Amino acid sequence: MRSEKANVWPVVHAERARLVDDLERVPVDAWTTPSLCPGWDVHDVVAHLIDSATTSRLGFVRRMIAARFDFDKDNESGIRRCRRADPTDTLAALRAVIDLTSTPPAAPATRLVEAFVHGEDIRRPLRIRADHPPAAVARALAYQASTSVRMGGGRERVDGLRLVASDTDVTLGSGVAVSGRAIDLLLAVSGRPVSATAVDGPGASLLRAGQNI
Known part of the structure; x- marks a missing residue:
């Protein structure tokens, strides 16, 4: 398991860094563009990525108890907590978590799924092309x-x-x-x-x- 995580995190960190670079060139008004994730705009997805990157295993358990094991409710709470009024501040927050290795209690591959899928949830509506490994x-x-x-x-x-x-x-x-x-x-x-x-x-x-x- 340790070697599996060791193979996952460098990829996740590189994907986060590339997403930050891409978003630095996006005008602020484009952050309200609907993402591929139903009900979330680009800004919401970025906030969710910050929330996920800062969630530990124990923190996830506590949050789920607070949300009465409602995943959607927990996600919405996380977005509200991590979404700043100014998209540039949200982007700065994403930049700050690039190298974190916190994770909810899930298989290491879920970190890859999140990085790739949510990255494209953001990029495709904004017509940003990315090449992934x-x-x-x-x-x-x-x-x-x-x-x-x-x-x-x-x-x-x-x-x-x-x-x-x-x-x-x-x-x-x-x-x-x-x-x-x-x-x-x-x-x-x-x-x-x-x-x-x-x-x-x-x-x-x-x-x-x-x-x-």
């Missing part, structure tokens, strides 16, 4: 494909599908094939909308339809 994205994809939707994954969305990451040698599952870059497959499996050209193959329409689960 395919092998690390594929690892996040494997985790999401094996985790139930109820627990934040996308296993039900890929039932009966074979995912083929075109930028790696990773193939997951069995059934009707659907191919695409690992990052696009990860977003689709995580319930995010992807364009019709982002995924291909006989299972593409099934995967895109499953985003509503």
Whole structure:
């Protein structure tokens, strides 16, 4: 487990740093742009990333008790706590947590999922392109494909599908094939909308339809 974490954190820290760099070039009024995460704008997602980066295992347990184990309620509380009135201050707060290794009690791969998916939740509506390390994205994809939707994954969305990451040698599952870059497959499996050209193959329409689960 220790070596697994050691492989995860450098990637997460690099993703946070790249997101900060990207957001430094975004005008303040663009922070109200709706993100790919339903109900959250860009500013909300950044605040959520700060909240997650500063949440320890014990702190998470205490928060869940306070929220009566309502994940959505806890997330909203975290956003309110970490979102500053001025987006530049929120960005400064994100910059300050780049190198933290605090984490809720979850598998190390969830830190990759969060970094990649929430990073694209922000970037895509703002039309910012980013290149992510395919092998690390594929690892996040494997985790999401094996985790139930109820627990934040996308296993039900890929039932009966074979995912083929075109930028790696990773193939997951069995059934009707659907191919695409690992990052696009990860977003689709995580319930995010992807364009019709982002995924291909006989299972593409099934995967895109499953985003509503």
